[in-house]
Amino acid sequence: MIELRNVSKWFGDFQVLNDCSTKVAKGEVVVVCGPSGSGKSTLIKCVNGLEPFQKGSIEVDGTSVGAKDTNLPELRSHIGMVFQNFELFPHIKVIGNITLAQLKVLQRDEKQAGEKAHALLERVGLLDQADKYPAQLSGGQQQRVAIARALAMDPIAMLFDEPTSALDPEMINEVLDVMVELANDGMTMMVVTHEMGFARKVADRVIFMDEGRIEEDCTKDDFFGTPRGARAQVFLSKILQH
Amino acid sequence: MLGNFDWKVVTDNIPFLWQGMQITLLLTVIAILGGIFLGTLLALSRLSGFKPLSFVAGTYVNFFRSMPLILVIFWFYFLVPLLLGRPVGGFYSVLIAFVLFEAAYYCEIIRAGIQSVREGQVHSGQALGFTYAQNMRYIVLPQAFRNMIPILLTQAIILFQDTSLVYVVGVKDFLVSADLIANRENRVLEMFTIAAAVYFVLCLSGSLFIKRLQRNYVQ
Ligand SMILES: Nc1ncnc2c1ncn2[C@@H]1O[C@H](COP(=O)(O)OP(=O)(O)OP(=O)(O)O)[C@@H](O)[C@H]1O
Numbered sequence: 001m002i003e004l005r006n007v008s009k010w011f012g013d014f015q016v017l018n019d020c021s022t023k024v025a026k027g028e029v030v031v032v033c034g035p036s037g038s039g040k041s042t043l044i045k046c047v048n049g050l051e052p053f054q055k056g057s058i059e060v061d062g063t064s065v066g067a068k069d070t071n072l073p074e075l076r077s078h079i080g081m082v083f084q085n086f087e088l089f090p091h092i093k094v095i096g097n098i099t100l101a102q103l104k105v106l107q108r109d110e111k112q113a114g115e116k117a118h119a120l121l122e123r124v125g126l127l128d129q130a131d132k133y134p135a136q137l138s139g140g141q142q143q144r145v146a147i148a149r150a151l152a153m154d155p156i157a158m159l160f161d162e163p164t165s166a167l168d169p170e171m172i173n174e175v176l177d178v179m180v181e182l183a184n185d186g187m188t189m190m191v192v193t194h195e196m197g198f199a200r201k202v203a204d205r206v207i208f209m210d211e212g213r214i215e216e217d218c219t220k221d222d223f224f225g226t227p228r229g230a231r232a233q234v235f236l237s238k239i240l241q242h
Numbered sequence: 243m244l245g246n247f248d249w250k251v252v253t254d255n256i257p258f259l260w261q262g263m264q265i266t267l268l269l270t271v272i273a274i275l276g277g278i279f280l281g282t283l284l285a286l287s288r289l290s291g292f293k294p295l296s297f298v299a300g301t302y303v304n305f306f307r308s309m310p311l312i313l314v315i316f317w318f319y320f321l322v323p324l325l326l327g328r329p330v331g332g333f334y335s336v337l338i339a340f341v342l343f344e345a346a347y348y349c350e351i352i353r354a355g356i357q358s359v360r361e362g363q364v365h366s367g368q369a370l371g372f373t374y375a376q377n378m379r380y381i382v383l384p385q386a387f388r389n390m391i392p393i394l395l396t397q398a399i400i401l402f403q404d405t406s407l408v409y410v411v412g413v414k415d416f417l418v419s420a421d422l423i424a425n426r427e428n429r430v431l432e433m434f435t436i437a438a439a440v441y442f443v444l445c446l447s448g449s450l451f452i453k454r455l456q457r458n459y460v461q
Pocket residue numbers: 011014016034035036037038039040041042043
């Protein structure tokens with residue numbers, strides 16, 4: 001479904017991604033972790049072309065992301081993305097946040113889009129918040145709306161960039177629960193997160209990044225059992241402490 | 243001393259002054275709307291990755307921002323009839339001058355407004371599959387303009403005052419009407435006092451309104 005081959009990226013002289021290769025098969029859940037600044041966000045943003053990359057190739061569902069003639073907006077409309085800071089549109093009500101792209105990108109009619117939005121809001125437990133503005137919602141609620149907004153496009157895969165790290169601790173689980181459910185429903189997911197509980201529960205594979213490199217790329221059991229690199233071990237012992 | 247003022251000359255001429263004020267307001271409103279429209283196009287051009295376009299827009303903006311407004315008014319007063327090959331009247335020539343001149347200032351305001359929208363918002367729109375134009379139209383510009391409301395209104399007040407410069411080409415705006423009456427009736431002091439009072443009251447209320455808006459906005 002998603003395939004990265006030898007992807008390298010520079011910001012000026014600084015190399016953020018160094019020869020990264022990995023695959024995410026259909027229905028697979030891959031967790032990406034690693035220290036701050038290791039390039040996780042950059043890597044995941046390359047997958048839907050939000051960040052350009054200079055070397056290597058990325059294919060999503062058979063389409064090359066980096067190719068000049070690729071219609072990126074069209075490709076992105078099939079890939080859901082959830083951000084650390086939710087990034088709901090503050091000037092539009094919750095319901096509008098979920099219908100806007102359905103109407104303008106997928107050309108659904110008002111009725112279809114509205115029904116879809118309501119069904120998804122119900123699924124994330126926020127049906128009663130439809131007519132509020134994002135700022136009136138808690139962080140956890142906003143992130144669940146953001147997930148509903150992405151799902152409304154019927155994506156073939158979902159990308160998450162630290163979806164719970166901007167949340168107060170008591171709100172983390174309400175978002176993780178939605179994500180676990182999604183994983184169990186067979187969604188293809190690439191998730192940057194440090195929530196190892198989530199990784200243990202639903203991940204098929206875990207990728208560990210450090211200084212722009214994919215240092216570990218292994219099954220969940222291998223990763224939590226016997227990580228091969230010393231850096232991954234140090235990293236794991238740090239985040240598993242709390 | 244104010245006791246010697248002949249207020250009758252003012253009250254008698256209210257309809258005439260109101261006609262002038264209508265010209266002033268019309269000029270202000272059209273210059274704002276036209277300036278914002280053209281300014282938005284200029285801002286998008288300046289921000290575009292297409293170098294020739296941003297260069298042309300940048301040159302335009304820097305040119306008009308380096309010109310005294312009064313010169314631009316004069317210039318268009320003589321230039322527009324030449325270009326069109328027929329007289330167009332002072333009003334239309336100053337209208338064009340104001341729109342083109344204001345657009346340069348609005349461009350810079352709008353450019354800053356667009357840049358004030360966080361990158362995350364842009365990414366989030368892109369990730370949903372919006373094209374560049376859709377992202378601007380539905381996500382970026384609405385937020386940019388909301389952030390810009392106070393400064394756009396401040397610019398509108400400055401523009402309202404600046405329209406009095408049409409005096410130099412004799413367009414009958416509020417100030418010119420007051421001046422005409424002043425000379426005709428030989429009541430210079432009364433007319434200029436009342437003109438000053440009107441500008442003062444309108445602009446001050448405008449400023450107070452903006453202050454209140456900003457206070458409510460911050461909360
Ligand atoms: N636009 C940019 N220009 C220059 N450098 C950048 C830019 N964006 C990110 N970087 C740098 O690239 C590196 C990787 O950033 P990235 O955001 O991908 O890391 P991350 O692993 O997601 O970190 P975090 O856990 O803090 O989110 C960092 O050193 C960062 O400073």
